[in-house]
Amino acid sequence: MHVASGGWDVASALVGTVRIRVTPVAGPGTQTLTWTVKSGDWMVVVMNADGSRPVRVQVNGAATLPALPWIATGLLVAGFVCLAGGVLLIAIPLRRASGPQDPRQDEPGGWA
Numbered sequence: 001m002h003v004a005s006g007g008w009d010v011a012s013a014l015v016g017t018v019r020i021r022v023t024p025v026a027g028p029g030t031q032t033l034t035w036t037v038k039s040g041d042w043m044v045v046v047m048n049a050d051g052s053r054p055v056r057v058q059v060n061g062a063a064t065l066p067a068l069p070w071i072a073t074g075l076l077v078a079g080f081v082c083l084a085g086g087v088l089l090i091a092i093p094l095r096r097a098s099g100p101q102d103p104r105q106d107e108p109g110g111w112a
Helices: 069-096
Strands: none
Touching: none
8 A cells, every 4th residue: 555645545455454444344256234322423435356447335223222112102192282282273263263253243342
């Protein structure tokens, strides 16, 4: 490996010679990469073992979120509360508007 002006010449580095990887995966055929995430910024680099081109890759990602059921439940409850509030904001004025009217309101000098 050699250093090019401004940084590493990654294309010339062999996969087995660089030790900046946390979890390496190499070999022919389908590969699966699984690791326990730690805090920090992460980057996935995909390259051919000999640094040649082209690189063809199909990536599928997945994550486990232990708090997701609680977040979903909270959002569902909040949605039902908003729905009930909206129904009440429509039903109460409709009920008041369609209720019995006081006949004195229509008379001259009645309620204003």
